[in-house]
Amino acid sequence: MKSVLTTDINVSLVQYCPRWEDAAHNLARLTAMLQPLSGATDVIVLPEMFPTGFSMNVERVGRNEADGMAWMRQQAKATGAVVAGSMAATENDRCYNRFYWVTPNGDVVYYDKRHLFGMSDEGQVFAAGVKMCRFHVKGWEVCPIVCYDLRFPAWCRNTRIRPYDLLVCPASWPSVRRDVWTTLLKARALENQCYVAGVNRVGKDGNGLAHSGGSAVFGPKGEIVGQAPDDEEAAVTFRLSSEELYRFRQKFPVLHDADSITVCA
Numbered sequence: 001m002k003s004v005l006t007t008d009i010n011v012s013l014v015q016y017c018p019r020w021e022d023a024a025h026n027l028a029r030l031t032a033m034l035q036p037l038s039g040a041t042d043v044i045v046l047p048e049m050f051p052t053g054f055s056m057n058v059e060r061v062g063r064n065e066a067d068g069m070a071w072m073r074q075q076a077k078a079t080g081a082v083v084a085g086s087m088a089a090t091e092n093d094r095c096y097n098r099f100y101w102v103t104p105n106g107d108v109v110y111y112d113k114r115h116l117f118g119m120s121d122e123g124q125v126f127a128a129g130v131k132m133c134r135f136h137v138k139g140w141e142v143c144p145i146v147c148y149d150l151r152f153p154a155w156c157r158n159t160r161i162r163p164y165d166l167l168v169c170p171a172s173w174p175s176v177r178r179d180v181w182t183t184l185l186k187a188r189a190l191e192n193q194c195y196v197a198g199v200n201r202v203g204k205d206g207n208g209l210a211h212s213g214g215s216a217v218f219g220p221k222g223e224i225v226g227q228a229p230d231d232e233e234a235a236v237t238f239r240l241s242s243e244e245l246y247r248f249r250q251k252f253p254v255l256h257d258a259d260s261i262t263v264c265a
Contacts, residue, residue: 202232
C-alpha cells in the first residue's frame with residue numbers, strides 16, 4: 001500500500017491561444033505567462049501540443065521537439081516547478097503526441113498518447129502509446145493522459161492497491177463539445193476518487209475550429225476546485241488538499257470495491 005499523503009500541492013493551469021505551427025512565438029508568449037508563477041506553484045500544466053497547436057503536419061511540428069524540450073527544462077528551473085504538456089516527438093522514425101513531465105532538477109519522463117483522434121486523422125500520422133505511466137511530485141502520484149484519452153475510462157481506471165492522486169489531461173478540445181469536456185473531467189474524478197486537472201486551449205486553430213478553454217480542476221467528490229475563465233488566456237493556480245483526499249477515501253472507500261481487472265463484454 002502507498003503511504004499517506006501529508007503535503008498539499010499547488011497546480012497551475014496555463015490556458016492560452018497558440019499561434020498555428022509557430023513554436024518560436026508560442027514559447028515566447030508562454031515564457032511571459034509563466035513568469036508570475038515562479039516560486040508560487042508545484043506543477044505547471046500546458047495544453048496539448050502547446051508549442052504548435054494540434055497540427056497533423058508532423059514534418060513541420062516535429063522539428064520543434066528539441067527547442068520545446070530545452071524551453072521546458074529552462075522554465076522548470078526558473079519557476080522551481082514541474083512543467084508538463086504534450087508536443088510532437090520523434091523516436092525510431094515514428095512520431096508521437098508525447099506528454100513530457102520535466103522537473104526543476106532537469107529530470108524528464110514521458111507518456112505517449114494512447115487514443116488517437118480518428119476524425120482528425122491523428123492515427124495516420126502519429127503512433128499510439130502502449131503503456132500507462134505514473135509520475136511523482138511531493139509524494140503525490142500523478143497519472144497523465146492526453147485529450148481524447150479522457151473519453152476512455154478503462155484506460156485510466158484507478159487501482160485499489162496503489163491509487164494515483166491526480167489525473168492530468170492537457171487538451172485541444174473544441175468549443176462545440178465543451179459540455180462533454182466538463183462532464184468527462186468530473187466523471188473521471190468521481191470514478192477514480194482523485195483530483196483531475198484538465199487544461200484546454202482557447203481561440204481558433206489552423207483548421208478554423210474554435211476552442212473556449214474550460215480548464216479546470218475537479219476534486220474526488222466531483223466538486224469544482226477551480227476553473228479558468230472562458231475564452232481568455234489565463235494562468236490560474238489551485239491548491240489541492242492532501243488531507244481532504246485522504247479523509248474522503250477513508251470515509252467512503254469506493255476504490256476498495258473496484259474490480260481488480262477490466263471486464264469487457
